[in-house]
Amino acid sequence: QVQLVESGGGLVQPGGSLRLSCAASGFTFSGWPMTWVRQAPGKGLEWVSVITSGGGRTSYAESVKGRFTISRDNAENTLYLQMNSLKPEDTALYYCSAGADYWGQGTQVTVSS
DSSP states (O other): OOEEEEEOOEEEOTTOOEEEEEEEESSOGGGSOEEEEEEOTTSOEEEEEEEOTTSOOEEEOTTTTTTEEEEEETTTTEEEEEEOSOOGGGOEEEEEEETTTEEOOOEEEEEOO
16 A cells, blocks of 8 residues: 655744655655645645656756755655745645655645744
């Protein structure tokens, strides 16, 4: 059974940092590109970042480039998103996805003073 479980969200002040994790099980994690997607309140899904299966290539949305870093540990079947210099507009429910086929339940990030 495929499972993606996000964690690490929370309430942080503007300018702060958080690191999201996504624990994967039930499939060959190392064989899949992985994506972070977010949904702000009242808005649609926004693609945030993607990393190739081996971790050698990454890509970011312009809105997070230079502030977020995606990474993965294939030995631990875990995907990460390091988020620095957070802004109120980063407030959203953050999901990890395996090739857009499998999705987690999301973790809430709220950036507010």
